[in-house]
Amino acid sequence: MSEPVIVLDNLSKSFGNVHAVEDLSLQIEEGSIFGFLGANGAGKTTTMRMLCGLTHPTAGHATIEGADVWKDRYLVRTKFGYVPQRFSLYRDLTVLENFRFFGGAYRVAGAKLERRIERLLRVIDLQEKRNTTAQNLSGGMRQLLAIGCALVHDPPLLFFDEPTAGLDPVHRQQIWNLLYDLSNEGKTIFVTTHYMDEVERCTEVGFIESGRLLARASPRAMKSSFRVRLLELDVEPLMPALVRLRDVPELLGVSLRSGSLRLYAQEPEKLMARWRENWPFPDVRLLGERWVEPDMEDVFTAYSQGYDGVLKKSAL
Amino acid sequence: MKWPAPGAIASVAYKEFLHIYRDRRVLLLVIILPPLFTVIFGHAFESTRRTGVPTLLIDRDQTPRTARFIEIISKDKTFDWRMPAQDFQGESDLIGNGVKASLVIPAGWTDSLNKGDPKPLPLYLDDSDTGTGESVEGAVQQNLGTFQAKERDLVVESLPEDVIELGKKLPVDVRKQFVSLMTAWTTESKNLYNPNARFIDYVVPGVIGLILQLLTVTLMACTIARERESGTLYQLLVTSLQRGEIVIGKMLPYLVVSAFLVLVIMLVSRWHFSVTFYQLPALAIVCLLFLLCSLGLGLLISAFSRTQTQAIQFSVFFLLPVFVLSGAFAPLEQLPQAVRYISEFFPLTHFCRAFRLVNMYHAGLQFYFNDLVILLAGAVITFLGAAFLLKRIEQ
Numbered sequence: 001m002s003e004p005v006i007v008l009d010n011l012s013k014s015f016g017n018v019h020a021v022e023d024l025s026l027q028i029e030e031g032s033i034f035g036f037l038g039a040n041g042a043g044k045t046t047t048m049r050m051l052c053g054l055t056h057p058t059a060g061h062a063t064i065e066g067a068d069v070w071k072d073r074y075l076v077r078t079k080f081g082y083v084p085q086r087f088s089l090y091r092d093l094t095v096l097e098n099f100r101f102f103g104g105a106y107r108v109a110g111a112k113l114e115r116r117i118e119r120l121l122r123v124i125d126l127q128e129k130r131n132t133t134a135q136n137l138s139g140g141m142r143q144l145l146a147i148g149c150a151l152v153h154d155p156p157l158l159f160f161d162e163p164t165a166g167l168d169p170v171h172r173q174q175i176w177n178l179l180y181d182l183s184n185e186g187k188t189i190f191v192t193t194h195y196m197d198e199v200e201r202c203t204e205v206g207f208i209e210s211g212r213l214l215a216r217a218s219p220r221a222m223k224s225s226f227r228v229r230l231l232e233l234d235v236e237p238l239m240p241a242l243v244r245l246r247d248v249p250e251l252l253g254v255s256l257r258s259g260s261l262r263l264y265a266q267e268p269e270k271l272m273a274r275w276r277e278n279w280p281f282p283d284v285r286l287l288g289e290r291w292v293e294p295d296m297e298d299v300f301t302a303y304s305q306g307y308d309g310v311l312k313k314s315a316l
Numbered sequence: 317m318k319w320p321a322p323g324a325i326a327s328v329a330y331k332e333f334l335h336i337y338r339d340r341r342v343l344l345l346v347i348i349l350p351p352l353f354t355v356i357f358g359h360a361f362e363s364t365r366r367t368g369v370p371t372l373l374i375d376r377d378q379t380p381r382t383a384r385f386i387e388i389i390s391k392d393k394t395f396d397w398r399m400p401a402q403d404f405q406g407e408s409d410l411i412g413n414g415v416k417a418s419l420v421i422p423a424g425w426t427d428s429l430n431k432g433d434p435k436p437l438p439l440y441l442d443d444s445d446t447g448t449g450e451s452v453e454g455a456v457q458q459n460l461g462t463f464q465a466k467e468r469d470l471v472v473e474s475l476p477e478d479v480i481e482l483g484k485k486l487p488v489d490v491r492k493q494f495v496s497l498m499t500a501w502t503t504e505s506k507n508l509y510n511p512n513a514r515f516i517d518y519v520v521p522g523v524i525g526l527i528l529q530l531l532t533v534t535l536m537a538c539t540i541a542r543e544r545e546s547g548t549l550y551q552l553l554v555t556s557l558q559r560g561e562i563v564i565g566k567m568l569p570y571l572v573v574s575a576f577l578v579l580v581i582m583l584v585s586r587w588h589f590s591v592t593f594y595q596l597p598a599l600a601i602v603c604l605l606f607l608l609c610s611l612g613l614g615l616l617i618s619a620f621s622r623t624q625t626q627a628i629q630f631s632v633f634f635l636l637p638v639f640v641l642s643g644a645f646a647p648l649e650q651l652p653q654a655v656r657y658i659s660e661f662f663p664l665t666h667f668c669r670a671f672r673l674v675n676m677y678h679a680g681l682q683f684y685f686n687d688l689v690i691l692l693a694g695a696v697i698t699f700l701g702a703a704f705l706l707k708r709i710e711q
Contacts, residue, residue: 052554074556082554088547090331092338097331104327105555133338153556 005030005157005188006051010060013046013211020046022211023060028190028204030156033183035202035219036192039304043211044192045085048159051190052082064157078106080157081150085165087142089149091135095126098134098149106153116152123178124148140171147178158182160191164198176201196296207303214303219296226294226302227312231268232260234288241284252307262292264302266309320561328557328565332539336569346535350527350577354584357526361519361645362589366451368396372418374407379426385463394455408440416442417452429467465500472498509676516589521671522644524581524603525664529610532574533635536614537627539566540706545623549709559703567611567699574611578603598674602684605691606667612698613663619705638662643669666690 004027011024021043028034038044049055051062053073062069067076089098096117103113121127124144126137134142143163150158160179164172176198183189183203191202199205200219207215207222215225235241242261245254250271252264265271272289279286294302302310336343373389375382390397398415405412407420420438428435439456443449483491510517543549552562585591593599617634621627641655642664648656659665666687673679673687 049550052550054550054553074558077554077556080554082551084547084550086547088551090335090548091546093331093334097334101327101331102555104324104330105552105557107321107324107556109323 003030004028006034006062006064006190008047008051008060008062011047011050011057011062012059013043013050013055014058019211021050021208024208024211024213025060026206026213026216028188030188031183031186032203033179033189033191033201035199035205036190036208037199037205037300038192038208042208042304044208045161046211047208048161048190048192052080052159053077078153079155080159081147081153081155082159083143083146083150083161083163085161087134087139087146089134089142089146092133094131094133095121095137095145096130098145099152102149103152108153113152116154120148120151123151123181125174138171140167140174143167143171143175144178147175151182156186157188158190160189162192162194164193164195172198196300199296199300207299209304209306222299223294223296225299225312226310228266228268228310229291230294230298231263231265231272232257232290232292233263233286234260236285236287241281244281244284252309253301253305255301262298264298264307264310320558320564324557324561325565325568328562329568332566333569335539335542336535336573342535346531346573346577350531350581351584353527354523354581355588357523358516358519358585358589361522362514362516365394366448367393369394369417369448369452370398370415371395371452372398372400372407372410372413372415373421374400374418375421376423377421377425381426381429381467382421384466385421385459388463388466389456389459392455392459394451407438410440410442416448419456468498516585517591517676518672519645520585520589520591521668521675522642523585524578524671525606525642525667526639526644527581528574528577528607529638529664530635531577532570532607532610533614533617534628534631536567536570536611537617537621537631538624539570540615540618540702541621541624541627544621544709553706553709559706562706563615563699563703567608567615570611570614571607574607575603578607593675594678595674598681599671602667602670602674602688602691605688605695606663608695609663609691609698612695612702615702616698616705619702619709638664641665660690663691663694 006026006028008024008026011021012019013021024043024047036044036047046055050057051064051069053069053076056070064076064079067079069076090101093101099117099120100113103109103117108116121130124147126141126144126148129137129141134145137145147160147163163179164175167175172195179189179191179201191198193199202219205215205217205219205222206213215222217225233241238256238259238261242254242256245251245261245263248271250265250267252266254264255262263271275286301307336346373386375386389395398413401413407413407418410416410418418440420440422435422438425435425437437456437460439453441449441452483494486494507513540549543552582593586593613634614631617630618627621630637658641651641659642662643651643659644664648659648665651659670684670687670691673684677683
């Protein structure tokens with residue numbers, strides 16, 4: 001196992017009585033793609049902003065390559081690139097002008113900067129668009145440009161706040177391929193996302209809810225944190241069945257997946273055995289049943305909805 | 317904290333310059349408005365005298381003597397004389413007659429003059445603006461004086477021979493006294509500092525200052541607020557840029573643009589209004605310090621505002637009292653002492669004072685040194701304040 005690049009030690013941030021982040025302790029190894037997962041308002045962006053030195057921790061501390069993210073923030077800022085949630089480059093500047101500005105801002109200058117810009121333009125495939133203003137780029141191209149600008153000082157660490165939000169699948173794939181290449185070059189990547197298929201692409205996943213870290217494991221280990229199997233039913237008609245099943249007290253939750261209903265229950269076998277003997281909903285026809293393995297979306301649902309009954313003890 | 321690096325400042329300045337250059341509408345405004353405003357304001361404030369005040373003249377006496385008076389007073393440019401119309405409302409109904417004043421020569425006025433008991437001329441004045449009344453009354457008095465002197469000469473000329481002979485019997489010194497009393501006593505005035513009494517020469521620094529204050533504060537106020545609104549501020553703050561570099565870099569392009577505008581306004585004043593400028597190096601220093609102070613103020617407002625809308629609102633609220641209280645278009649001495657203390661807080665006040673001391677009084681540095689120090693202090697305080705407020709964003 002390699003050296004941890006980022007170390008969070010009881011990192012906390014409160015705004016008055018609101019605890020946005022509470023006692024977050026975490027280590028992220030060099031070269032990993034760390035996926036930071038959580039519902040909106042769970043504390044992902046606040047954590048990321050503390051790590052970027054944009055807001056100070058109210059308790060605890062964090063280091064990047066050994067330097068404190070708040071006290072040594074001017075030093076730390078040379079070590080990472082940051083791609084925020086919203087497109088935050090200058091729309092009235094061209095691709096090249098944006099690159100040159102951020103190059104200057106990171107104190108990369110002269111021939112070295114020009115060489116690096118050429119290389120990055122190739123990497124993000126925007127050579128043809130170098131003189132186009134950012135506002136005339138498509139959403140995907142803008143995001144690629146934002147990533148390019150975050151790489152202009154060749155940092156060992158990259159923060160991405162929902163890098164693929166609102167992008168089409170082709171650009172999402174392009175951006176993830178870029179992330180793999182960067183990871184392959186040895187860069188550490190810290191990424192927040194809502195897309196479950198993207199979580200599967202991370203080497204490590206941390207799950208945060210209400211400012212607390214609930215689980216931290218590889219995606220595979222995350223999925224095996226389910227104590228039970230999940231029951232999937234084919235029923236007709238679908239929507240009345242969904243509404244009925246939601247009211248069953250033994251069920252923690254029901255979700256609709258590809259025309260079938262997926263049930264989260266503490267003891268699904270018992271429930272099914274009972275239903276085989278006596279199906280309680282006369283107006284709903286039961287067409288079939290099967291057992292499925294949980295995927296990342298189930299993990300996300302279970303953690304964010306607090307379905308503790310289906311989960312093993314914390315995977316921290 | 318390290319010293320600001322020139323390379324980093326240049327990056328920010330170039331980016332900021334591109335923002336100005338790309339925003340063509342604002343650019344057009346910035347280039348066209350200052351010379352246009354200079355011409356308009358220059359003409360607006362060319363003279364302080366009131367002219368063409370619509371005044372009703374009612375002659376109820378109709379004698380050769382009143383005709384002589386009317387001939388004199390009708391040459392005065394203060395008035396735009398009107399005669400009673402068909403629907404005459406009575407001399408005291410000024411708005412009904414559409415005039416600002418009405419002068420009545422009452423019936424029997426000539427008679428009363430002849431009888432040694434001159435009747436006063438009724439004069440109705442609209443003094444709602446606390447100025448017109450005084451001007452009109454003053455002008456009427458002056459014309460009455462001229463008329464009176466002429467009438468006196470007529471009387472003296474038509475005196476019978478024996479009265480003249482009788483007069484010659486008076487002692488010489490008494491006769492000389494009479495001669496003195498019969499001529500108008502005068503002053504020999506010499507206008508210093510603005511010998512041609514051109515108000516435009518006085519008001520030019522006001523015009524320059526007003527336009528620059530308007531542009532620098534509002535444009536500058538938007539710069540940081542714009543970055544905050546578009547989300548680029550965080551992106552900017554996570555780079556290796558130091559706050560000082562951001563602040564200086566943002567200010568530089570606006571300093572260059574506004575220095576260029578000072579030049580344009582001065583050239584327009586020179587060519588169009590024939591205003592002469594003296595001691596150009598001293599004027600340059602006065603302008604530079606004023607610009608720095610104004611840009612600093614804009615930056616402070618910018619760092620303080622959440623959105624561009626807020627920045628504009630704050631700017632307007634700041635600029636409004638400045639225009640009224642800074643002495644740009646009227647002497648500060650018109651204001652009560654207590655209010656003048658407030659004026660001292662505005663950079664425009666010190667700019668106008670220093671500019672006039674240099675350009676009109678050709679005064680030495682010792683006369684406006686204080687103003688320069690205050691402008692410099694204002695610049696330093698506002699820049700430090702802006703840098704401090706930027707620090708608070710990071711909390």
